[in-house]
Amino acid sequence: MGQAKKELAEQEANEYRQRAAMKGKGYSFCQHCDLPFKAIDGELLCEDCWDEVTKG
Numbered sequence: 001m002g003q004a005k006k007e008l009a010e011q012e013a014n015e016y017r018q019r020a021a022m023k024g025k026g027y028s029f030c031q032h033c034d035l036p037f038k039a040i041d042g043e044l045l046c047e048d049c050w051d052e053v054t055k056g
């Protein structure tokens with residue numbers, strides 16, 4: 001169980017590092033689907049989710 005916990009922590013650390021690297025490259029993470037996308041003007045949603053939201 002301790003091992004699984006450790007692996008989970010490592011996985012989370014990896015994910016965090018990946019996100020940090022993506023952010024360093026100018027990517028944001030969609031608040032809706034959690035996928036990385038290029039935010040041009042500080043958008044919180046990716047294009048797909050934005051389309052869905054604005055379509056109503």
Ligand SMILES: [Zn+2]
Pocket residue numbers: 030031032033034035045046047048049050
């Ligand atoms: Zn999205």
